[in-house]
Amino acid sequence: MVVGSGPGGLQLSYALTHLGVPHAVISADPAPGGMFRRWPFFQRLLSWTKPFAPFERGTRFYERYDWNSLIPDDDQHRAIQPRLMDGSSYFPSRSEMEQNIATFARETGIRVRYDCRWTGTSRDGEGFRLQTTSGEYRARVVVFAFGLAQPWKPDIPGIEHVPHYADTRAPETYAGKRVFIIGKETSAFELANGFLPWARQIVLASPRPTQLSVVTNSLVGVRARYVQPYEDNILGGGVVIMNASIDEVARSGDGFRVRTTRSDGGGSLVFEADDVIATTGFQPPLGDLPELGVVSSGREKIPSQTPMFESISVPHVYFAGTATRGAPGLKKNGIPSSSGAVHGHRYNARILARHIARTYFGIDPARPTLKRDDVLGYLLSELSRAPELWHQKSYLARSLLWDGARGIVDDGIVPLQLFVDGDGPDGVAVAVEANPKAEIYPAVYVRKNNVVTEHLLPTNPLLDFETAEHRAQMTAVLAPLP
Amino acid sequence: MTCELPTDRRGPRHVPMATTRGELGDKLSSLSLFADLSAAELESVAHIVDERRFAEGERILRQGLSGSGFYVILSGEAIIRVDGQEYGRLGRGDFFGEISALLGDPPVADIVAARDLHCAIIPGPALEQFMVGHPQVMFRMLQSEARKLRTATRWRS
Numbered sequence: 001m002v003v004g005s006g007p008g009g010l011q012l013s014y015a016l017t018h019l020g021v022p023h024a025v026i027s028a029d030p031a032p033g034g035m036f037r038r039w040p041f042f043q044r045l046l047s048w049t050k051p052f053a054p055f056e057r058g059t060r061f062y063e064r065y066d067w068n069s070l071i072p073d074d075d076q077h078r079a080i081q082p083r084l085m086d087g088s089s090y091f092p093s094r095s096e097m098e099q100n101i102a103t104f105a106r107e108t109g110i111r112v113r114y115d116c117r118w119t120g121t122s123r124d125g126e127g128f129r130l131q132t133t134s135g136e137y138r139a140r141v142v143v144f145a146f147g148l149a150q151p152w153k154p155d156i157p158g159i160e161h162v163p164h165y166a167d168t169r170a171p172e173t174y175a176g177k178r179v180f181i182i183g184k185e186t187s188a189f190e191l192a193n194g195f196l197p198w199a200r201q202i203v204l205a206s207p208r209p210t211q212l213s214v215v216t217n218s219l220v221g222v223r224a225r226y227v228q229p230y231e232d233n234i235l236g237g238g239v240v241i242m243n244a245s246i247d248e249v250a251r252s253g254d255g256f257r258v259r260t261t262r263s264d265g266g267g268s269l270v271f272e273a274d275d276v277i278a279t280t281g282f283q284p285p286l287g288d289l290p291e292l293g294v295v296s297s298g299r300e301k302i303p304s305q306t307p308m309f310e311s312i313s314v315p316h317v318y319f320a321g322t323a324t325r326g327a328p329g330l331k332k333n334g335i336p337s338s339s340g341a342v343h344g345h346r347y348n349a350r351i352l353a354r355h356i357a358r359t360y361f362g363i364d365p366a367r368p369t370l371k372r373d374d375v376l377g378y379l380l381s382e383l384s385r386a387p388e389l390w391h392q393k394s395y396l397a398r399s400l401l402w403d404g405a406r407g408i409v410d411d412g413i414v415p416l417q418l419f420v421d422g423d424g425p426d427g428v429a430v431a432v433e434a435n436p437k438a439e440i441y442p443a444v445y446v447r448k449n450n451v452v453t454e455h456l457l458p459t460n461p462l463l464d465f466e467t468a469e470h471r472a473q474m475t476a477v478l479a480p481l482p
Numbered sequence: 483m484t485c486e487l488p489t490d491r492r493g494p495r496h497v498p499m500a501t502t503r504g505e506l507g508d509k510l511s512s513l514s515l516f517a518d519l520s521a522a523e524l525e526s527v528a529h530i531v532d533e534r535r536f537a538e539g540e541r542i543l544r545q546g547l548s549g550s551g552f553y554v555i556l557s558g559e560a561i562i563r564v565d566g567q568e569y570g571r572l573g574r575g576d577f578f579g580e581i582s583a584l585l586g587d588p589p590v591a592d593i594v595a596a597r598d599l600h601c602a603i604i605p606g607p608a609l610e611q612f613m614v615g616h617p618q619v620m621f622r623m624l625q626s627e628a629r630k631l632r633t634a635t636r637w638r639s
Binding site for chain 2: 154155206207208243244245261262263265295296297298299304306312313328330331332333334335394420421433435436452453454456
């Protein structure tokens with residue numbers, strides 16, 4: 001049973017179908033696309049698709065340059081997004097993204113019961129009963145792919161007067177206005193950027209100092225596309241960026257009065273504004289899952305998950321799509337996974353489908369074997385090109401197992417955390433990793449007698465990990481494996 | 483847009499209201515490490531740190547693996563394990579990972595969740611900036627390290 005018809009639900013349904021796992025998909029929406037049917041507000045995505053890339057469209061390796069297409073097993077349905085783009089930007093428009101997802105669903109024949117809202121959950125022996133607006137479903141395993149679709153506002157006095165990001169009006173209606181934006185993350189900067197040609201003044205305020213992705217050298221922080229308001233602030237234009245907590249928002253005439261306290265101990269400031277908008281994020285629509293025992297963590301209340309995307313507190317409840325951020329993995333050097341975006345979670349869905357097939361349906365997905373002489377070249381090629389490893393750094397890994405009976409088995413793409421923390425046959429897992437100095441390098445984890453050792457290989461300016469140096473170091477690392 | 487002057491120059495009408503620290507801010511405020519922070523500073527810290535729940539048996543720090551962080555236990559219990567052998571337990575308010583984060587070396591022990599464990603996290607590369615920006619927290623941490631050193635010295639003598 002899969003709940004949701006955004007990219008997460010559709011990708012999972014595709015993978016389950018191709019493994020032969022019977023399932024149903026329900027969605028409260030009337031059509032595929034999830035949140036892309038409404039947001040981002042300023043019409044273009046943050047995730048790119050390069051129509052021209054070092055690899056041919058329609059190949060697995062091209063996926064590294066196409067963050068937005070869903071991933072089939074065959075070449076025919078690959079790279080749908082670039083087919084739909086008009087060349088004006090390498091960020092698809094929202095409608096191009098919606099079309100991309102709908103095209104994948106249509107061309108691959110994914111069946112979804114639309115206009116069917118999940119309304120309640122209860123236990124049913126080993127499984128669950130799901131109440132919906134179209135009757136009751138029973139399932140042994142449930143996967144929630146409901147996205148972070150519920151606008152959330154913090155508990156600030158007067159916040160009920162403040163529209164959420166989701167309720168932002170057309171930009172021209174802010175012409176000549178003083179706009180106060182609560183929040184300083186990407187969505188705040190997206191709005192501020194869109195208001196630059198309209199608003200008289202823009203204030204962005206929240207307790208945490210602004211982070212920029214080009215400074216953190218990761219996806220953490222405001223993305224490069226929306227840095228313009230930051231520059232405007234630095235140069236003393238009409239944008240004010242403040243580190244302050246918001247104490248109260250009160251109506252004042254036709255506008256608002258916002259009371260703030262500066263986080264650096266600089267006292268309080270009061271702002272008069274014509275409009276206030278809370279860009280304070282979204283939460284997953286958890287419904288009655290907390291009553292079922294599903295625990296969540298953080299401001300966004302994302303369910304806490306095992307490395308295989310299962311609730312840590314309620315077995316057999318799984319998650320797909322953006323909610324898989326609740327399985328953070330090793331988060332080495334503080335760099336998060338890309339599970340919050342399509343280019344990351346599309347691979348999580350494929351892994352989850354294999355897990356469900358194996359665990360609940362006795363279906364063993366194909367795992368080819370390799371000759372020992374081919375191992376070195378295969379691993380270095382994967383490190384240089386595999387889209388799963390490049391999109392999910394320090395998170396997903398290519399794993400080979402030394403299986404007594406079968407020889408060297410390609411165990412596929414697996415969560416790195418499962419490999420390093422789990423017991424199992426001797427083997428090797430390779431991942432692409434990064435550090436805050438913007439270096440990207442291969443990491444090799446060797447498991448021998450259930451002890452895992454880490455080996456970090458050198459970076460390379462052209463990101464070519466098939467050099468003589470890499471071959472020599474990898475040969476030495478693999479030496480303990482026969 | 484009008485910006486009024488800071489409260490301390492304006493008189494009683496502008497006395498700031500109690501800030502809403504949020505759920506995490508409240509949890510941090512009850513831990514000795516953060517005891518000296520004002521409400522606004524706590525809210526700021528609550529926005530900077532990460533939060534994570536770990537299932538029983540899950541590893542948090544991994545002996546010999548690079549790239550870890552600094553963890554403060556909000557609730558639950560964790561086991562310190564070296565080469566598979568238990569060396570002690572940590573509880574609410576305790577912290578770990580600081581040695582590895584400060585020195586940039588991989589941890590010398592595993593830390594494993596003994597039961598449902600809830601932690602606040604600062605990634606290793608961000609720890610220096612955080613500590614320098616919050617000297618009261620750094621001082622509390624230093625006191626705690628001094629106590630550990632004293633205990634270790636007594637053991638040896």
